[in-house]
Amino acid sequence: MKSINDRSQDIGPFVSQTDDAIIICRCEEITKGEIRQAIHDGMFTVNEIRRYLRAGMGLCQGQTCGKLVKNLIARELNVIPDQLDPATSRSPMRPMEMKVLGNEEVSHV
Amino acid sequence: MSKHLSKYNDVIIIGGGIIGNATAYYLAKKGLSVTVLEASKDIGIGGSSRNGGGVRQSGRDTRELPLAMWGIKNLWPGLSEELGVDVEYTQKGNLRLGKTAAHQKILQGLTDKAVSCGLDVRMINGDEIRAINPYLSDEVTCASWCPTDGHANPLTATLGYYKKARELGVRFITESPCFELRKIKGVIRQVVTPDAIYEADKVLVAAGFDSRKILATVGIDVPMMPLKMECLVTEAEPPMFLQMLGTADADFYGHQSKHGSFVFGGSSGFEHLNKDNGSPISSSIGASCTCRGIIKYFPALADAKIVRAWAGWLDDCADHVPVISPVEEVPGLYITCAFSGHGFGIAPAVGYNVAEMIADGHSTIDLSALRYDRFKPKQ
Numbered sequence: 001m002k003s004i005n006d007r008s009q010d011i012g013p014f015v016s017q018t019d020d021a022i023i024i025c026r027c028e029e030i031t032k033g034e035i036r037q038a039i040h041d042g043m044f045t046v047n048e049i050r051r052y053l054r055a056g057m058g059l060c061q062g063q064t065c066g067k068l069v070k071n072l073i074a075r076e077l078n079v080i081p082d083q084l085d086p087a088t089s090r091s092p093m094r095p096m097e098m099k100v101l102g103n104e105e106v107s108h109v
Numbered sequence: 110m111s112k113h114l115s116k117y118n119d120v121i122i123i124g125g126g127i128i129g130n131a132t133a134y135y136l137a138k139k140g141l142s143v144t145v146l147e148a149s150k151d152i153g154i155g156g157s158s159r160n161g162g163g164v165r166q167s168g169r170d171t172r173e174l175p176l177a178m179w180g181i182k183n184l185w186p187g188l189s190e191e192l193g194v195d196v197e198y199t200q201k202g203n204l205r206l207g208k209t210a211a212h213q214k215i216l217q218g219l220t221d222k223a224v225s226c227g228l229d230v231r232m233i234n235g236d237e238i239r240a241i242n243p244y245l246s247d248e249v250t251c252a253s254w255c256p257t258d259g260h261a262n263p264l265t266a267t268l269g270y271y272k273k274a275r276e277l278g279v280r281f282i283t284e285s286p287c288f289e290l291r292k293i294k295g296v297i298r299q300v301v302t303p304d305a306i307y308e309a310d311k312v313l314v315a316a317g318f319d320s321r322k323i324l325a326t327v328g329i330d331v332p333m334m335p336l337k338m339e340c341l342v343t344e345a346e347p348p349m350f351l352q353m354l355g356t357a358d359a360d361f362y363g364h365q366s367k368h369g370s371f372v373f374g375g376s377s378g379f380e381h382l383n384k385d386n387g388s389p390i391s392s393s394i395g396a397s398c399t400c401r402g403i404i405k406y407f408p409a410l411a412d413a414k415i416v417r418a419w420a421g422w423l424d425d426c427a428d429h430v431p432v433i434s435p436v437e438e439v440p441g442l443y444i445t446c447a448f449s450g451h452g453f454g455i456a457p458a459v460g461y462n463v464a465e466m467i468a469d470g471h472s473t474i475d476l477s478a479l480r481y482d483r484f485k486p487k488q
Contacts, residue, residue: 004283005282005283005284005285006280006281006282007152007275007280007281007282007283008275008278008280008281041272041275042152042271042272042275042281043268043272044283045150045151047150047151047154048151048152048153048268051153051158051264051265051267051268052194052264052265052268054368057417058416059344059416061416061417085150088419090391090417090418090419091391091396091417091418092396092415092416092418095344095414095415095416096414096415097411097412097413097414097415098343098400098403098404098410098411098412098413098414098415099400099404099411099412101396101397101400101415102397102398102399102400102401102403102404103397104397104401
């Protein structure tokens with residue numbers, strides 16, 4: 001299996017594609033072209049793309065675009081998608097108001 | 110398993126966090142060949158991208174304050190342009206908040222020390238605080254105010270240094286943990302990983318808490334322990350304030366990012382007793398406790414939604430100040446670790462000065478107070 005650990009490996013030049021303007025991360029409005037460019041900047045993992053571009057950092061936390069980002073990286077690096085880890089899952093599962101998350105009161109109705 | 114001997118480099122850096130990446134960048138700028146070895150799959154996966162983003166001078170120990178002041182004057186203002194990545198540096202001051210007489214005493218002590226080092230920082234009262242930040246509750250009665258402090262984005266700063274160093278020819282290898290440092294004829298020479306042995310004249314260990322077991326292979330020890338801390342972030346909110354915030358007890362800190370989200374870190378009081386899961390996982394009590402703290406300081410944020418919480422480890426030093434030092438006992442070996450939770454803001458200055466130390470034998474800022482052999486038993 002091809003390794004992506006050597007970050008200086010030649011992945012070829014960035015070649016623009018006709019659908020680079022498509023939005024992949026809807027929450028943060030990150031396009032396919034921006035993600036492909038980030039891969040050529042050296043971001044070879046889903047975590048790195050997320051931190052570099054904010055793709056998957058919005059309200060849905062990457063539940064919509066996570067797989068798409070992973071497939072884009074795999075295609076650009078010419079590896080199989082299963083070789084890439086998904087971004088780290090973070091609590092809470094759904095956005096939650098501070099006054100709710102911080103509530104210590106327990107009411108037994 | 111057979112290990113191939115990798116090609117020679119001027120410098121091997123162990124650790125792909127912001128300190129390793131920044132040092133690699135400044136060394137490459139000087140024309141040296143550098144390889145960075147990262148143990149995990151991701152660049153900047155440790156404290157570098159888990160911290161609260163403070164770029165502070167106030168509240169620092171006087172031994173690291175000159176480094177902080179120099180970096181804020183000389184590196185941070187031009188960093189986005191230099192790296193070609195928006196590091197979101199915002200220099201709109203730091204409020205370190207207090208509610209009690211005990212807090213006032215802590216803040217006054219920190220302020221007096223910083224003033225003696227030439228820093229523009231002063232104590233202000235509740236009215237002055239709310240003139241700067243009208244969202245703070247009436248519980249806040251005193252603060253230290255340093256107008257030249259600020260914050261930045263740890264994620265883009267860490268990966269920005271990586272991107273730029275890589276462009277300059279620095280080789281980065283992930284999933285390459287260092288098992289052993291080896292001396293040849295009394296000087297550092299080899300770095301042993303599962304797949305290869307790397308050779309260099311100089312080796313920098315910049316691996317956070319993991320530096321301890323790496324340094325142990327050449328008989329060097331830095332007295333530090335891992336300490337888990339937790340952070341959280343809200344959805345994007347309308348712009349409210351631009352200052353960096355902290356507290357006298359250092360139990361709460363945060364800022365509003367350029368994106369609009371609020372990033373806050375806080376402690377539940379159980380950090381030193383956290384279960385070591387082998388990876389930094391948020392506890393069930395951390396985020397809730399921090400939310401209660403935030404609401405007391407900022408009642409207006411009670412309805413802001415938390416979208417994400419995370420945890421990370423500090424490499425907490427015996428005296429809570431980093432080790433940035435050459436190791437004379439092992440010629441060619443250098444250490445940058447034990448940043449104790451306040452490494453991000455000084456990272457560019459550390460990278461710049463350590464690159465000078467490695468390449469030129471001396472640095473712009475005198476780092477002798479941060480030596481690795483400063484720790485003495487009690488008398």
